[in-house]
Amino acid sequence: MLLYLLDLAGVAVFAVSGALTAARTGMDLLGGLALATITAIGGGTLRDLLLNRHPIFWIRDARYLVVIVAAALLSMLWSACLPPLSHALLVADALGLALFAISGAQVTEADGHSPIVVVLMGTMTGAAGGMLRDMMIAQVPLIFRQDIYASAAVAGIVVYLLLKAAGLRSRWAITAGVLVILGLRMGAVLWGWHLPRLHPVG
Amino acid sequence: MLLYLLDLAGVAVFAVSGALTAARTGMDLLGGLALATITAIGGGTLRDLLLNRHPIFWIRDARYLVVIVAAALLSMLWSACLPPLSHALLVADALGLALFAISGAQVTEADGHSPIVVVLMGTMTGAAGGMLRDMMIAQVPLIFRQDIYASAAVAGIVVYLLLKAAGLRSRWAITAGVLVILGLRMGAVLWGWHLPRLHPVG
Amino acid sequence: MLLYLLDLAGVAVFAVSGALTAARTGMDLLGGLALATITAIGGGTLRDLLLNRHPIFWIRDARYLVVIVAAALLSMLWSACLPPLSHALLVADALGLALFAISGAQVTEADGHSPIVVVLMGTMTGAAGGMLRDMMIAQVPLIFRQDIYASAAVAGIVVYLLLKAAGLRSRWAITAGVLVILGLRMGAVLWGWHLPRLHPVG
Numbered sequence: 001m002l003l004y005l006l007d008l009a010g011v012a013v014f015a016v017s018g019a020l021t022a023a024r025t026g027m028d029l030l031g032g033l034a035l036a037t038i039t040a041i042g043g044g045t046l047r048d049l050l051l052n053r054h055p056i057f058w059i060r061d062a063r064y065l066v067v068i069v070a071a072a073l074l075s076m077l078w079s080a081c082l083p084p085l086s087h088a089l090l091v092a093d094a095l096g097l098a099l100f101a102i103s104g105a106q107v108t109e110a111d112g113h114s115p116i117v118v119v120l121m122g123t124m125t126g127a128a129g130g131m132l133r134d135m136m137i138a139q140v141p142l143i144f145r146q147d148i149y150a151s152a153a154v155a156g157i158v159v160y161l162l163l164k165a166a167g168l169r170s171r172w173a174i175t176a177g178v179l180v181i182l183g184l185r186m187g188a189v190l191w192g193w194h195l196p197r198l199h200p201v202g
Numbered sequence: 203m204l205l206y207l208l209d210l211a212g213v214a215v216f217a218v219s220g221a222l223t224a225a226r227t228g229m230d231l232l233g234g235l236a237l238a239t240i241t242a243i244g245g246g247t248l249r250d251l252l253l254n255r256h257p258i259f260w261i262r263d264a265r266y267l268v269v270i271v272a273a274a275l276l277s278m279l280w281s282a283c284l285p286p287l288s289h290a291l292l293v294a295d296a297l298g299l300a301l302f303a304i305s306g307a308q309v310t311e312a313d314g315h316s317p318i319v320v321v322l323m324g325t326m327t328g329a330a331g332g333m334l335r336d337m338m339i340a341q342v343p344l345i346f347r348q349d350i351y352a353s354a355a356v357a358g359i360v361v362y363l364l365l366k367a368a369g370l371r372s373r374w375a376i377t378a379g380v381l382v383i384l385g386l387r388m389g390a391v392l393w394g395w396h397l398p399r400l401h402p403v404g
Numbered sequence: 405m406l407l408y409l410l411d412l413a414g415v416a417v418f419a420v421s422g423a424l425t426a427a428r429t430g431m432d433l434l435g436g437l438a439l440a441t442i443t444a445i446g447g448g449t450l451r452d453l454l455l456n457r458h459p460i461f462w463i464r465d466a467r468y469l470v471v472i473v474a475a476a477l478l479s480m481l482w483s484a485c486l487p488p489l490s491h492a493l494l495v496a497d498a499l500g501l502a503l504f505a506i507s508g509a510q511v512t513e514a515d516g517h518s519p520i521v522v523v524l525m526g527t528m529t530g531a532a533g534g535m536l537r538d539m540m541i542a543q544v545p546l547i548f549r550q551d552i553y554a555s556a557a558v559a560g561i562v563v564y565l566l567l568k569a570a571g572l573r574s575r576w577a578i579t580a581g582v583l584v585i586l587g588l589r590m591g592a593v594l595w596g597w598h599l600p601r602l603h604p605v606g
Contacts, residue, residue: 049251117463236527236531247454264517
């Protein structure tokens with residue numbers, strides 16, 4: 001149930017981020033819907049394929065697609081009629097990262113895999129949608145630019161795993177994990193937090 | 203049987219579009235074969251992975267790969283010896299989109315999924331090959347540029363579903379769906395048809 | 405057992421190539437780990453997904469991920485402290501291509517597929533990791549540039565298949581296949597060997 005809500009909220013915010021990206025690059029309506037859909041289903045689809053969970057979440061339950069279409073149309077309407085919200089795209093992306101990273105981690109842990117697999121699968125689930133979105137418009141994905149992105153996901157998943165190991169109830173561990181990722185990522189967006197850069201070599 | 207022909211024709215025309223793209227960007231022979239193959243198998247492979255149909259179509263039946271290699275070699279030979287055909291690449295891409303969109307829709311519908319899932323899966327099956335091709339050469343895929351692409355696939359799949367619901371025999375519904383996609387897409391290529399663009403936001 | 409060693413060595417060298425690429429483009433530590441991981445697991449993951457082998461190799465055995473993290477951290481440390489090795493990135497990539505191409509070919513052959521499927525699956529397994537790495541940084545993948553890449557993989561796999569058909573023991577056929585790919589690829593890197601280019605058309 002909680003997982004279902006994580007996934008529903010995750011597809012909605014990633015659909016918004018895809019639709020806003022489409023609007024910024026001057027795509028038409030269907031291109032916008034396509035980019036919103038790919039962004040929204042990318043992470044969970046990768047999670048389900050890699051863990052061999054069939055049917056894939058949005059094939060099993062078509063409500064996800066209805067949510068995506070509604071969220072994408074509303075954001076395109078907004079961006080056509082109202083002044084842009086500053087950082088709207090980055091906030092939607094941060095929320096999607098947080099929700100899907102913890103959803104991916106939770107599913108992988110429930111399947112009984114080791115912590116390093118849980119961390120990797122959660123990070124991939126959270127990052128894949130935004131990565132696909134950025135690759136589609138031929139940009140280097142956010143995850144590979146210089147601020148905190150993968151590291152936020154890893155930190156949140158580790159917090160989630162530690163709290164669960166400490167005996168906390170699942171819903172609180174999940175909430176804490178999501179908030180850690182969102183907090184770190186928003187710190188990077190708003191105040192430029194970052195990790196040490198690697199030195200370029202020849 | 204009809205599905206088999208759709209898929210065979212689809213891989214052939216997508217192989218041509220991949221080989222022509224390779225020739226334009228100055229790749230060598232094997233690079234051209236690789237791009238033709240990825241373009242040709244991309245859509246159907248995604249369809250089979252997402253619907254958990256194993257073995258994947260080209261693993262089950264190696265004839266697809268023979269068709270791809272033959273189509274790619276012939277188009278590379280053509281482009282090395284004869285004057286280029288205007289719009290050859292866009293026509294091949296439009297045909298591939300039309301054939302694979304209806305093939306993906308038909309398979310998904312036969313599995314008993316809801317219409318919105320059928321439309322999405324068909325569109326993805328049709329668009330994935332060309333999308334991979336364009337991503338490989340670091341270009342923004344056709345589907346995200348300003349003319350009719352995803353919308354053509356959606357329209358053709360909806361026509362296919364309506365005709366089948368109206369009791370038409372499968373082969374005629376398929377033919378109509380393919381023709382609608384091809385017609386809309388060629389209208390976009392030849393006469394610049396397009397949907398309203400989204401306004402860029404800040 | 406031999407397959408296990410091929411895969412372990414393959415992920416290690418691809419992790420090095422991903423980490424070096426990250427260092428060159430000025431990513432931070434976690435971005436570097438992410439790129440190293442994607443490069444290292446890309447090919448084998450595609451192989452396991454397409455052949456429906458579950459659990460995926462790095463989900464089944466978390467040692468792969470430990471090797472990747474160690475290899476990535478060591479190369480980032482190296483590139484931060486010591487003078488760059490000339491061609492280090494291209495050599496790591498060539499080794500990864502050779503190891504994974506033969507690993508993919510061997511698994512596909514053991515599943516009883518036809519030679520053309522074995523060649524394609526081996527080439528994809530070998531090339532996918534580096535292809536993902538280059539797409540992530542919005543570059544045209546090495547495989548589509550003008551020197552020998554896919555052709556080296558194809559040649560090595562054909563040699564492997566012929567030697568096995570001639571009755572040679574598996575380990576020697578594997579070794580020969582790996583050396584052929586590595587030799588052809590290094591010849592291309594060091595002495596500019598290449599196949600005839602395709603003529604660009606209008």
